[in-house]
Amino acid sequence: MKKVLFLSAVLAFASCKKETTENPDTTATETYSEGESAEAKTPEALGKDIFEGKGNCVSCHQTDQKIIGPSIQEIGKTYKDKKGDIVTFLKGNADPIVDPSQFSVMKTNFPVTQAMSDEELKAIEAYIYSNTK
Numbered sequence: 001m002k003k004v005l006f007l008s009a010v011l012a013f014a015s016c017k018k019e020t021t022e023n024p025d026t027t028a029t030e031t032y033s034e035g036e037s038a039e040a041k042t043p044e045a046l047g048k049d050i051f052e053g054k055g056n057c058v059s060c061h062q063t064d065q066k067i068i069g070p071s072i073q074e075i076g077k078t079y080k081d082k083k084g085d086i087v088t089f090l091k092g093n094a095d096p097i098v099d100p101s102q103f104s105v106m107k108t109n110f111p112v113t114q115a116m117s118d119e120e121l122k123a124i125e126a127y128i129y130s131n132t133k
Contacts (some may be wrong), residue, residue, distance in 0.1 A: 047127025050120055055112060057124070060105070063131055069106060070099045076132030086125040087118070 041049070051057045060068040061075070070078075078098045079086050088094040090113040096103040113121065 043123045043126035044130040045127075046120070047123035047125070047130075050116070050124055051127055055116070055124065056109075069102050072128050072131045073133060074098060076128045080129070080132060086128060087121045090114075090116075090121050090124065 051061075061070065061072055063072050065071050066074070075086070075098050078084065082097050084097050085094060089096065090110075092107070092110045092114055096106065116124075
C-alpha cells in the first residue's frame with residue numbers, strides 16, 4: 001500500500017492527471033485521461049514552463065532580444081563561453097557575468113529563484129542552453 005501511495009504521489013507531482021483505484025487484491029490500476037501521458041517533462045520543457053510561469057523571467061528576458069535584461073541566447077552564450085554557472089548565479093552565490101549594469105534589477109528577483117529547488121534551477125539552465133545558437 002505504501003508503494004502505491006508513493007508511486008501515486010510521484011506521478012501526480014509530474015502533473016499527470018491520473019486516477020488510481022485499488023483492487024481487492026491490493027494491486028493498483030491506473031487510468032489516464034485521453035491525450036495525457038505519464039511521461040515526465042524534459043528538463044528544457046520544465047525550464048520553459050518555470051521561465052514563462054512562476055519564475056516570470058520572460059518579463060525581462062526574451063529569446064533573441066534584450067528587453068530589460070539580456071536575451072536568453074546572450075545569457076547562454078556568455079555562460080558557455082566563460083564557463084559560468086547559471087544555477088549558482090540564480091541562487092545569489094555568483095557575480096553577474098552577462099550584463100553587470102543590470103544586476104541591481106536582477107537581484108530583486110533572487111527571492112524567487114532562491115526559493116526554487118535545484119531541479120527547477122537546473123531546468124531553467126537547460127532551457128537557456130537549449131536556446132543558445
